Every structure is written in C-alpha cells, then in structure tokens.
Amino acid sequence: xxxxxxxxxxxxxxxxxxxxxxxxxxxxxxxxxxxxxxxxxxxxxxxxxxxxxxxxxxxxxxxxxxxxxxxxxxxxxxxxxxxxxxxxxxxxxxxxxxxxxxxxxxxxxxxxxxxxxxxxxxxxxxxxxxxxxxxxxxxxxxxxxxxxxxxxxxxxxxxxxxxxxxxxxxxxxxxxxxxxxxxxxxxxxxxxx
Amino acid sequence: xxxxxxxxxxxxxxxxxxxxxxxxxxxxxxxxxxxxxxxxxxxxxxxxxxxxxxxxxxxxxxxxxxxxxxxxxxxxxxxxxxxxxxxx
Numbered sequence: 001x002x003x004x005x006x007x008x009x010x011x012x013x014x015x016x017x018x019x020x021x022x023x024x025x026x027x028x029x030x031x032x033x034x035x036x037x038x039x040x041x042x043x044x045x046x047x048x049x050x051x052x053x054x055x056x057x058x059x060x061x062x063x064x065x066x067x068x069x070x071x072x073x074x075x076x077x078x079x080x081x082x083x084x085x086x087x088x089x090x091x092x093x094x095x096x097x098x099x100x101x102x103x104x105x106x107x108x109x110x111x112x113x114x115x116x117x118x119x120x121x122x123x124x125x126x127x128x129x130x131x132x133x134x135x136x137x138x139x140x141x142x143x144x145x146x147x148x149x150x151x152x153x154x155x156x157x158x159x160x161x162x163x164x165x166x167x168x169x170x171x172x173x174x175x176x177x178x179x180x181x182x183x184x185x186x187x188x189x190x191x192x193x
Numbered sequence: 194x195x196x197x198x199x200x201x202x203x204x205x206x207x208x209x210x211x212x213x214x215x216x217x218x219x220x221x222x223x224x225x226x227x228x229x230x231x232x233x234x235x236x237x238x239x240x241x242x243x244x245x246x247x248x249x250x251x252x253x254x255x256x257x258x259x260x261x262x263x264x265x266x267x268x269x270x271x272x273x274x275x276x277x278x279x280x281x
Binding site: 035079167186 | 200201202203204205206207208210213214216218219230231245246248250251252258260261262263264266268279280281
C-alpha cells in the first residue's frame, strides 16, 4: 500500500471517530431544562436520563445518577431558587426524586403520590418547600415540606399539562398563581386552595 | 382554572424573574411574550419554534435558554429579541 493511501485511510478513521464523539455529546430528545449547583450547570431532563452541559448547551454528557432514582424517563426538573444545589425531578417511571448535591445523588420522594408517572413539577419561588406535581389523570398533588409527603389538590386543568410553573404574581388571597401550559392553552389557578 | 387568551397548544412556559408579569410561552410557531400577565401576546420574531423548555439563567435574567424536543438548544442574551443555536 502506498504511503499516501495509508495516510488517507488513517485520516478517514480519525474523522469518523470525531463524528462519533460529537454525536455522543448531543441529546436527541428534551423535556425540560434547569440550572443547578454553584457552578450553574445546565441540566436536561430527557427520556433517557439526565444530561448535563457545562458550556451553555453546546455539548452534553449523560449524568451518572447515584442514590435510588429507579427510572430513566425524566419529564420535568426544577431547582430551589434559594439553594441551587437542591434539585427536584419527575418522570414517567421514577415518581419524584430529590437531590441536595446539585443532581449527583438522588432519593425517591413519593410518599402520598398515587403513581410512578409524574409529568410536571413546579416549585414555589416564595416558599421553596412548596411544590406541585401533576400525576396525569390522577390529578394535581402538593407538598409543603420539600417533598417529604404529598397530598392531592384537585384534578388540574382539563387538558394534558406540558409545563407547570409557580409564578410570584400575588392572587390577592395570600398566595401566588400556578400556571399550567397545556395542549389546550395556558391556564392559571390561585395556589392557595 | 381560568383560561387565558392563549388557546393554542402550549409546549413551554416561563416568567421573567425580574418582572413576573412578563410571561413567555413556547408555541408551535415560536415564542410569544406577554407583558401584562397574559392579556396580550406578541410573537418574538426569530424565536425558535416548538420549544419544550424555556429557562431564565438564575444569575443573569437577560440570558434565556430554550430547548427543542429534538435536543437543539437556543440561547438569547437580549431577553428574547434574538436567538442563536448552541449545538448541532
């Protein structure tokens, strides 16, 4: 084999390897984004686990999840605005999980939830131990103690929820509004009930 | 829950932490912004379409991330006026 041919073959291998690495550093699906930890790492909730990016979304790495997060199909993720290391996530097969180290170690926090399928989470920015979780047809659930236990609130809106957010707009009744983006539009509810 | 004027399918939602009355909604046609709690909406021209997540940077609210369902990540550094694709 001529030396020049050999060089071209080696270059081809190198290029192919680089292409493989680049595609491995991307995500194919995305359900939610959050920024966690003191370094401001971008986290992506995907159907194939959590991914992290340390360069504002240019490249991604699958996170190694420690603790007892039982599933992989992440639908939602929120961060405590007063403590960026405190992260909550939910998914179709893992209920609600909580991390106090920026998303490295996770514990399941499902007491009072009726199903493993949690499709949306919202954290109250004015009282971050209060969160809402939407469990699909099972309804809307709320915790007031940082996910230690949950209780049912109501059915939620009459449409599938795609995003759930507590917005610090006062209701005039002592609470703030819970906004739900759904397949049928945007809805809001005073969260004081 | 009471319905707001946006009756289209909502893919993503966020509020501006600097002014929570400013609401951002990801629709099939792009991101729309309301500056009055949702009474009136305007499409942010050049915004990415069909995004599944909108996220304000917690330490720099002028910086907004948007994530599409296929994994594309967009960033705006001027509160949503212009957007740049970060990956791919």
